Amino acid sequence: xxxxxxxxxxxxxxxxxxxxxxxxxxxxxxxxxxxxxxxxxxxxxxxxxxxxxxxxxxxxxxxxxxxxxxxxxxxxxxxxxxxxxxxxxxxxxxxxxxxxxxxxxxxxxxxxxxxxxxxxxxxxxxxxxxxxxxxxxxxxxxxxxxxxxxxxxxxxxxxxxxxxxxxxxxxxxxxxxxxxxxxxxxxxxxxxxxxxxxxxxxxxxxxxxxxxxxxxxxxxxxxxxxxxxxxxxxxxxxxxxxxxxxxxxxxxxxxxxxxxxxxxxxxxxxxxxxxxxxxxxxxxxxxxxxxxxxxxxxxxxxxxxxxxxxxxxxxxxxxxxxxxxxxxxxxxxxxxxxxxxxxxxxxxxxxxxxxxxxxxxxxxxxxxxxxxxxxxxxxxxxxxxxxxxxxxxxxxxxxxxxxxxxxxxxxxxxxxxxxxxxxxxxxxxxxxxxxxxxxxxxxxxxxxxxxxxxxxxxxxxxxxxxxxxxxxxxxxxxxxxxxxxxxxxxxxxxxxxxxxxxxxxxxxxxxxxxxxxxxxxxxxxxxxxxxxxxxxxxxxxxxxxxxxxxxxxxxxxxxxxxxxxxxxxxxxxxxxxxxxxxxxxxxxxxxxxxxxxxxxxxxxxxxxxxxxxxxxxxxxxxxxxxxxxxxxxxxxxxxxxxxxxxxxx
Numbered sequence: 257x258x259x260x261x262x263x264x265x266x267x268x269x270x271x272x273x274x275x276x277x278x279x280x281x282x283x284x285x286x287x288x289x290x291x292x293x294x295x296x297x298x299x300x301x302x303x304x305x306x307x308x309x310x311x312x313x314x315x316x317x318x319x320x321x322x323x324x325x326x327x328x329x330x331x332x333x334x335x336x337x338x339x340x341x342x343x344x345x346x347x348x349x350x351x352x353x354x355x356x357x358x359x360x361x362x363x364x365x366x367x368x369x370x371x372x373x374x375x376x377x378x379x380x381x382x383x384x385x386x387x388x389x390x391x392x393x394x395x396x397x398x399x400x401x402x403x404x405x406x407x408x409x410x411x412x413x414x415x416x417x418x419x420x421x422x423x424x425x426x427x428x429x430x431x432x433x434x435x436x437x438x439x440x441x442x443x444x445x446x447x448x449x450x451x452x453x454x455x456x457x458x459x460x461x462x463x464x465x466x467x468x469x470x471x472x473x474x475x476x477x478x479x480x481x482x483x484x485x486x487x488x489x490x491x492x493x494x495x496x497x498x499x500x501x502x503x504x505x506x507x508x509x510x511x512x513x514x515x516x517x518x519x520x521x522x523x524x525x526x527x528x529x530x531x532x533x534x535x536x537x538x539x540x541x542x543x544x545x546x547x548x549x550x551x552x553x554x555x556x557x558x559x560x561x562x563x564x565x566x567x568x569x570x571x572x573x574x575x576x577x578x579x580x581x582x583x584x585x586x587x588x589x590x591x592x593x594x595x596x597x598x599x600x601x602x603x604x605x606x607x608x609x610x611x612x613x614x615x616x617x618x619x620x621x622x623x624x625x626x627x628x629x630x631x632x633x634x635x636x637x638x639x640x641x642x643x644x645x646x647x648x649x650x651x652x653x654x655x656x657x658x659x660x661x662x663x664x665x666x667x668x669x670x671x672x673x674x675x676x677x678x679x680x681x682x683x684x685x686x687x688x689x690x691x692x693x694x695x696x697x698x699x700x701x702x703x704x705x706x707x708x709x710x711x712x713x714x715x716x717x718x719x720x721x722x723x724x725x726x727x728x729x730x731x732x733x734x735x736x737x738x739x740x741x742x743x744x745x746x747x748x749x750x751x752x753x754x755x756x757x758x759x760x761x762x763x764x765x766x767x768x769x770x771x772x773x774x775x776x777x778x779x780x781x782x783x784x785x786x787x788x789x790x791x792x793x794x795x796x797x798x799x800x801x802x803x804x805x806x807x808x809x810x811x812x813x814x815x816x817x818x819x820x821x822x823x824x825x826x827x828x829x830x831x832x833x834x835x836x837x838x839x840x841x842x843x844x845x846x847x848x849x850x851x852x853x854x855x856x857x858x859x860x861x862x863x864x865x866x867x868x869x870x871x872x873x874x875x876x877x878x879x880x881x882x883x884x885x886x887x888x889x890x891x892x893x894x895x896x897x898x899x900x901x902x903x904x905x
Contacts, residue, residue, distance in 0.1 A: 324400060338607060366430040383431070393600060418463070440495055446463065523566055532665055539595070573628075590685065592718050601627075603621055603622050615880075627639075683700075683702050685700070702738045710828075714882075715736075716872045718876060729757075733750055740822070774799070783795035815893040843857050843863045843865045
């Protein structure tokens with residue numbers, strides 16, 4: 257994210273004036289909103305809307321077993337997480353502890369900026385636990401079995417959380433987005449447990465009061481700005497819409513209408529016309545798509561027709577996901593990814609229960625894709641999770657069309673080209689939030705190569721955010737991506753300090769990806785200006801042949817003078833580097849794995865090659881051993897380097 261001084265310089269006087277007025281009134285508004293808590297909670301009741309319309313008989317036996325097995329783990333105090341494995345926290349977890357390092361946060365009022373302490377702890381660990389996203393899984397296990405064990409465990413965990421986290425006290429009341437996501441999890445649980453028994457009336461009243469507190473807290477601490485809008489503010493208003501949909505009482509109908517309109521405005525603001533999230537990250541595209549999909553399901557539950565423009569833009573978000581997905585539903589890692597979810601889906605449960613952490617990938621989202629397919633009637637993915645929302649086997653879906661040879665999303669800066677068993681994904685992603693700040697990495701003109709649906713050349717992922725500054729930056733810098741670096745300079749400036757963990761410069765503006773058909777060759781081309789301070793423009797042209805089992809990457813550096821150039825390729829496990837051969841015109845490397853891939857790099861000068869260990873991070877907080885290949889040369893510009901990728905067809 258850019259510094260505030262940089263952001264202010266590019267804003268209009270009108271925007272600055274509106275922001276100044278908002279900030280001057282913010283504390284007054286907070287006090288006014290919090291005053292609503294005085295005595296009004298008794299007027300708020302739970303509203304059982306049909307968010308879920310479960311069809312248990314339509315679920316596969318393996319699907320049922322996954323929900324039950326996950327719930328069984330939670331019942332004995334073991335909590336599965338994507339990046340941390342299954343952790344034994346007991347039946348009453350310590351909600352304010354980073355269970356990875358053992359450090360905790362004090363029971364005092366906190367704000368988000370006070371929670372990042374740079375002492376080896378990561379605030380996202382207690383945040384993840386206190387999102388309570390295991391609660392709907394317990395509710396689903398109860399629906400599937402009728403076993404009160406799951407119902408009682410869920411009720412006890414909610415009561416434990418409420419008792420141990422008084423309103424406004426501690427780390428779990430420090431960020432409105434976390435409060436909103438947690439409120440949604442509790443609402444989803446209540447929907448699954450409804451109708452309630454007479455003996456549960458007191459428990460339901462206490463939980464409803466807590467939900468009212470969640471709503472008021474988010475309204476009072478809303479992460480709004482006239483200058484910057486991100487997934488945080490979107491999470492706030494989606495959470496508020498959800499809470500208002502599940503609660504009845506004074507002004508709740510007005511709140512539902514108000515926040516639905518706010519969400520519609522944010523969709524137009526945060527999502528490009530081609531369906532891409534404007535933060536420039538596939539991980540956050542998944543989170544934001546799930547948020548908007550949840551809104552559609554809430555509208556459906558309350559019989560609120562969505563506006564056509566809203567419906568079409570969410571459809572485009574799902575179409576972008578489908579275009580990027582492998583046949584198994586896995587997306588490439590681009591930019592930051594912290595495994596964020598609104599609700600855990602089957603892909604998450606399956607990985608948490610069936611795969612060791614190094615084999616997991618938080619961007620396996622087949623069931624989110626399938627939910628889009630069920631809502632819109634096209635797409636790909638598994639529709640098992642869709643059965644919870646009433647999309648049954650009788651739903652007549654068209655046969656999915658074969659993937660197109662080339663798909664280009666010009667606003668999002670993404671292209672996918674296919675030939676036989678190979679796919680090349682090309683990224684010329686604009687700096688996020690129109691250059692104001694984002695979860696971008698230095699990955700301009702990077703590529704991902706898949707063969708038979710499996711990544712061979714991949715992105716390095718995210719690592720983590722605040723636990724270790726050096727670890728955070730290792731995954732953001734230019735050499736961590738399959739692109740070109742010149743003279744050791746970053747494409748966009750990286751501030752290697754604590755203050756710079758969420759800042760990235762905006763030097764590298766990108767061109768739109770051009771697609772040109774050349775007979776049986778697909779040609780994609782884009783450029784960026786990240787090396788303009790060196791007087792250099794980097795352009796990359798990709799040519800993918802239909803039948804030859806071959807692709808060419810041409811990196812042209814327009815400029816003058818003598819410069820050191822390097823091209824990096826991150827190798828995905830289980831592929832490994834084999835034979836390296838130096839020839840007069842370049843260097844040839846062989847990658848061995850499920851297939852053989854030959855990489856041949858040539859230039860008008862001597863090319864050198866080296867390989868190193870370079871772990872990748874496919875789930876937040878964990879890494880997997882992998883390797884990186886680095887080709888370097890000392891070139892007199894202008895010059896072009898050519899990379900030829902050859903695989904067996």
